[in-house]
Amino acid sequence: MRGREAAVGLVTRFTRALGPSVARLRQAGVTLLQAAAAAGASWYVAHELLGHRPGIFAPIGAMLVLSLAPGRRVRRAVEIVAGAAVGVVIGDLLIAMIGTGPIQVFVVATLAMGTVTALGAGPMVVTQAGVASVLIATIEPPDGLYSSLANQRLVDVLIGGGFGLAASFILPRHPLASTRAAAVPLFAELRATLEQIATALDTGDVAEAEAALQQSRTLDGYVRTWQETIDQAEETAVLAPTHWSKRSVVGRQSAALGPVELAVRDVRVLARATLRVCSMEEEISPELGLAVRDLAAAVLGLESELYRDRGGVRARADAIRAAGRASLLVAGRASMPTSAVVAQVRSTATDLLRALGLEVTDAVAEVRASAEKVRTQPRADDEES
Incomplete structure (x- = not known):
């Protein structure tokens, strides 16, 4: 009898402990669904339909847009995607010319962030430009001066940003x-x-x-x-x-x-x-x-x-x-x-x-x-x- 009561008490405590977590998941459910749908759809278009390999910048672009706090998302999303695009372009151009390494990463990140800062961008846009340039410098450097891979990555960022915006309005919160x-x-x-x-x-x-x-x-x-x-x-x-x-x-x-x-x-x-x-x-x-x-x-x-x-x-x-x-x-x-x-x-x-x-x-x-x-x-x- 005592064992049964203990088991019931344990289940009750476990259920109560899960309550706040379930509530948080329920509240964030639409946002999570938006992010997953936009990331998957944008990667499918970039990787499967357009043949871009590996197509990683498409879901990255989608996630960047959906990471924004709701409200005036269109304008800020355009800024974020533009910042990432600047980072992609600068990263591809410079890494193709100067190669890879810690100094090159420093140079590319500095120039990418400095460029968007000079254009009047906010802190989040500056960060995204730096992140995009560092990804290019470290994960998959270009094989030539602004190669076809560079074009693909720029297109992928724009595709991802578009899918992120679309998801936020096709699957919006009430x-x-x-x-x-x-x-x-x-x-x-x-x-x-x-x-x-x-x-x-x-x-x-x-x-x-x-x-x-x-x-x-x-x-x-x-x-x-x-x-x-x-x-x-x-x-x-x-x-x-x-x-x-x-x-x-x-x-x-x-x-x-x-x-x-x-x-x-x-x-x-x-x-x-x-x-x-x-x-x-x-x-x-x-x-x-x-x-x-x-x-x-x-x-x-x-x-x-x-x-x-x-x-x-x-x-x-x-x-x-x-x-x-x-x-x-x-x-x-x-x-x-x-x-x-x-x-x-x-x-x-x-x-x-x-x-x-x-x-x-x-x-x-x-x-x-x-x-x-x-x-x-x-x-x-x-x-x-």
Whole structure:
């Protein structure tokens, strides 16, 4: 009996240990399939159909393209393949003239990387030019001054690059799945930060305000990740026929990116202003905490609008209510620390309205009129309380 329990426990632990690995494989499955398909297809064309021997530069070109981070891949792929092509040409020409050896490898790599650097290439392109030239100098040197082998290798690099690009668009990841995966933690952390700021304002707790400020400083990383996935999604939605129908949705997310980034910055300044209020004010109006919680509700609605195409109306109302609550405090001659919090609530509300699709002038107008709206149209649950 004990042996059976031990075996079951061992299997359970083994299954749990495999869980993260399986998840990583599932997430990278499309990328791995792209790379394998592009490498195999490009080698087949170069080696079997065109008769290039050994044809190694075709799969290398494909792998170079697919090693790029998604997003704006076409332009960068052209640069990478061009860099490798420069390395191939320089390597073939020089090795044919000066032979092989450690000094020759040094010379070829230096000239290949120096050439593309002088042309303004980035670090990755420079590296690929050097790698291509070193491969030629060490694995299969040319047998004459720019021989037919040199021509073949240049063609192979271009074939591989083309197959790499084709694979990335024929077998793409779902554009909305990737942006959604990046957006969930971003909006969750943004809401959590606003809730923590609201709690600090409710209690006047300096430690809580400091924690909110620290949390607000982590948000930029989430924004950058979201931006990268949106770049990828835009490229996929334009170039991959299977995802052309997603262009409008991806476009809406792309339009929201800038305002969301500004809102994140506003929240960081809001957290700093909250720390100042908690440090300097003996009494803090409960309306400040309510206004910040309205902002958190607006963030939730914004996420729903971007990914479920619903929630925008409620999010807009929440953002306007947040600005209105805060603005009414300024009308009552608030202190300077409180006024700073009010200003950031209004600024955050403006950027959230812009992320919801309003033009700048319309968003500003809504915020300016928000105090009157809150005064004349109180929220139902406020009346009940």
